[in-house]
Every structure is written in structure tokens, then in C-alpha cells.
Amino acid sequence: MDFSLTPEERQIRDTVRSFIEKEVMPLEPEVLRNEREGRPGLAPDVLRDLRAKARKSGFWGINTPEEYGGAALGPIMSAIIAMETGRTFVPFTFGGSADNILYAGTDEQKQRYLIPTIEGERRSCFAITEPGAGSDARNIRTRATRDGGEWIINGEKTFITGGSEADFVMVFAVTEPYGVTCFLVDRDMGWTSDPIPTMGQWGPASLVFEDVRVPEENILGELGKGFELAMQWIGQGRYMIPARAIGAAERMLGMAIEYAKIRKSMGQTISNYQAIQWMIADSQVEIESAKWLTLYAAWRVREGMDARHASSIAKLNGAVMANQVVDRVLQIHGGMGYTKELPIERWYRELRLLRIFEGTDEIQRRTIARNLIKGHARLGLIGE
Numbered sequence: 001m002d003f004s005l006t007p008e009e010r011q012i013r014d015t016v017r018s019f020i021e022k023e024v025m026p027l028e029p030e031v032l033r034n035e036r037e038g039r040p041g042l043a044p045d046v047l048r049d050l051r052a053k054a055r056k057s058g059f060w061g062i063n064t065p066e067e068y069g070g071a072a073l074g075p076i077m078s079a080i081i082a083m084e085t086g087r088t089f090v091p092f093t094f095g096g097s098a099d100n101i102l103y104a105g106t107d108e109q110k111q112r113y114l115i116p117t118i119e120g121e122r123r124s125c126f127a128i129t130e131p132g133a134g135s136d137a138r139n140i141r142t143r144a145t146r147d148g149g150e151w152i153i154n155g156e157k158t159f160i161t162g163g164s165e166a167d168f169v170m171v172f173a174v175t176e177p178y179g180v181t182c183f184l185v186d187r188d189m190g191w192t193s194d195p196i197p198t199m200g201q202w203g204p205a206s207l208v209f210e211d212v213r214v215p216e217e218n219i220l221g222e223l224g225k226g227f228e229l230a231m232q233w234i235g236q237g238r239y240m241i242p243a244r245a246i247g248a249a250e251r252m253l254g255m256a257i258e259y260a261k262i263r264k265s266m267g268q269t270i271s272n273y274q275a276i277q278w279m280i281a282d283s284q285v286e287i288e289s290a291k292w293l294t295l296y297a298a299w300r301v302r303e304g305m306d307a308r309h310a311s312s313i314a315k316l317n318g319a320v321m322a323n324q325v326v327d328r329v330l331q332i333h334g335g336m337g338y339t340k341e342l343p344i345e346r347w348y349r350e351l352r353l354l355r356i357f358e359g360t361d362e363i364q365r366r367t368i369a370r371n372l373i374k375g376h377a378r379l380g381l382i383g384e
């Protein structure tokens with residue numbers, strides 16, 4: 001069993017780390033200031049320039065196939081890169097990527113939606129959740145009815161990430177009697193969005209579809225096969241969520257260690273107290289566990305194996321780990337941890353979402369338990 005990275009992989013990891021440290025982390029004070037004053041953390045032109053700079057160094061389309069100009073670095077390197085970008089709370093990701101399900105489009109759909117999204121010319125959003133259907137996604141009520149060569153969509157979606165900025169949506173609607181179908185719907189076809197203020201800086205939106213007419217050729221994939229596409233979209237990112245959280249948790253733990261070494265209380269630095277040491281030790285144990293569970297899930301994806309069970313374990317573990325670590329790091333910083341002078345409270349709010357979206361903790365537990373009870377997953381396996 002070999003846990004080492006190849007020299008090439010190590011070089012990629014180090015280059016990303018130095019890009020994040022030199023180009024992205026210096027923007028942290030500006031991001032905090034902007035957000036405190038009610039503006040987006042990163043202005044769109046700053047993000048565009050950063051991505052252009054990264055592209056010059058070859059960091060573009062990390063997981064995008066080479067035929068679309070991407071680097072196609074694969075799931076393990078994608079997870080490692082997400083760990084590196086997660087070290088900063090600056091809302092930065094490398095450009096050149098598109099939602100995995102857009103690759104299921106026709107040639108014409110790829111020209112109109114996939115390629116412009118990869119190029120950063122168009123922005124997508126993914127809309128399945130509704131006011132009455134979150135975890136219970138099979139219960140969606142948005143409907144599409146056929147009218148000649150068109151479909152008419154009616155319904156409401158909620159908590160849609162990027163819904164305020166997107167210029168097209170991959171929306172899931174019931175198409176009787178076929179089941180659920182995914183439609184590509186441009187904003188100018190008539191849907192509207194309204195931002196939803198949240199605890200963190202995620203900025204989702206609610207979307208309203210009122211008699212929105214969509215041509216038949218805008219069905220993504222097959223009629224009635226939308227649910228499979230939705231699960232494919234959600235499944236792809238599941239091990240990437242803990243990956244980013246691992247970067248954040250490691251950076252924060254480093255901050256806590258540095259603070260504990262200089263903060264004095266009752267005549268000693270607090271790093272001398274066992275209560276603090278245990279918080280530091282427990283945090284590293286949990287971070288390391290999350291790292292290897294995440295990389296194991298990514299490895300299964302790379303090997304073309306069924307990664308659903310491993311991804312659920314990694315997502316549940318990583319989301320809980322990140323919330324425990326940020327809480328301890330805040331505690332070690334005492335009152336300072338609670339202020340807006342440090343980014344810890346910001347991370348605290350941001351990371352809370354990880355236990356909710358793309359399958360709550362409870363839904364991951366349900367999946368894991370059901371897989372075991374039904375025999376879809378077995379105990380006692382190593383590397384199989």
C-alpha cells in the first residue's frame with residue numbers, strides 16, 4: 001500500500017500551495033472588510049484576474065477533460081487541490097470547470113451551455129430543492145407539461161447556490177407520466193430569482209417558474225431520467241466537500257497552536273494546559289481521519305469503483321470534523337475567537353452549512369446504515 005504522491009503530484013500540490021499563499025491569502029483582509037460592509041467578498045473582476053493568472057500557470061479546468069482544454073488531473077489531485085484552496089476563506093476556485101451533467105448534453109447543448117460554462121462566459125445553477133422537498137427530493141412538485149414542441153414549467157425552487165447570478169439553470173421537474181426530467185433553462189426564458197440571506201456567505205436564491213416555455217431540445221439527457229442526473233451531480237461533489245473543509249481545519253488548527261504558544265493565563269502559556277492540548281490533539285486526529293477517508297473515496301472514483309458509500313462516509317465525517325475543529329479553535333482563542341477581527345467566526349458560520357447541503361448528516365447516516373443493512377456495503381474490506 002503506497003500513500004506517497006508521485007513527484008509530479010507533489011509538484012502540483014506545492015505550486016497550488018504557493019499560488020494560494022502568494023496570490024490569494026493576501027486578499028483575506030479585503031474579503032473580511034468587503035463582507036463586513038455588505039459587499040461580495042471578492043469583486044467579480046478580482047476573481048476573473050486571479051483565475052486568469054492561475055490559468056497562465058496551468059491551473060485551469062482541474063478536472064475537465066483534455067479535449068475541452070482542461071488539465072484532467074483526476075479525482076485524487078482534485079481533492080488535494082481543494083484541500084489547498086480550502087486553506088483560505090477567500091471564495092476562490094480555479095476556473096475552467098463545468099457541472100458534470102452538462103457533459104450528458106447533445107452537441108448543440110454542449111456548444112450553448114457546457115463550453116461557455118467552462119470558459120467562464122456563462123454561469124449555471126443546479127435546482128432540485130423546493131420549499132416542500134429537500135432531503136425528500138423525490139417529492140418535488142415543479143411540473144413541466146408538453147405543449148406542441150415546447151414544455152411549460154411551473155413551480156418554485158429554493159436554496160439554489162448561484163441562483164442570483166446564474167444565466168441558466170439545470171432545473172428538475174416532474175413530467176407525467178415519464179418521471180422527473182432535467183431542463184436547461186436560460187434566464188431570459190422567464191424564470192426569476194430572489195436572494196435568500198443566510199448565516200454564511202453562500203448567498204443562495206429562490207427561483208420561480210411561472211408558465212416558463214422551454215423548447216423540447218432543452219431537455220438534458222433523456223425524458224424521465226432526470227433523477228439519475230441529479231444524483232450524478234450530487235454524487236460527484238460529495239468527496240470534494242470534506243476536501244475543502246480539511247484545508248480550512250488544518251489552517252485554523254495551525255492558528256490555534258500559534259495562539260496557544262503566545263497567550264498567557266495564570267502565569268503560563270495556555271499551550272501548557274492539558275485542556276488546550278487535548279483540543280489540539282483531538283483536532284489533528286479528526287483532520288487526519290477525514291483526509292484519508294476523503295482520499296479513499298476519491299481513489300474509488302478514480303478506479304471506476306462504486307464510490308457512493310465511501311463518499312457518504314467521507315462527507316459525514318468531514319462535515320462533523322470541520323464543525324468540531326472550528327469550535328475548538330474558537331474556544332482556544334477565547335473572546336478573540338468570537339470577534340470579527342479574526343476569520344474564525346466567519347469560518348464557523350460558513351462550515352455549518354456542510355452538515356446540511358448535498359445530503360444532511362442524517363441523510364448520510366441513513367444511506368450508510370441502509371447500505372450495510374441491505375448488504376450493498378460490507379464490513380471488513382480493505383482496498384476493495
Ligand SMILES: Cc1cc2nc3c(=O)[nH]c(=O)nc-3n(C[C@H](O)[C@H](O)[C@H](O)COP(=O)(O)OP(=O)(O)OC[C@H]3O[C@@H](n4cnc5c(N)ncnc54)[C@H](O)[C@@H]3O)c2cc1C
Pocket residue numbers: 126127128129133134135136158159160161162198202203204353356357358359360361362363366
Ligand atoms: C446555503 C445552501 C445552499 C444550497 N444549495 C443548493 C443548490 O444549489 N441546489 C439545490 O437543489 N439545493 C441546494 N440546497 C438545499 C439543500 O440541499 C437542502 O437544504 C438539504 O438537502 C436539506 O433539505 P431541507 O432544507 O428541506 O431540510 P429537510 O429535508 O426538511 O430536513 C429537516 C431535518 O430533518 C432531517 N431529515 C429529513 N429527512 C430525514 C430522514 N428520512 N431521516 C432522518 N432525518 C431526516 C434532516 O436531516 C434535517 O435535520 C442548499 C441549501 C443551503 C442552505
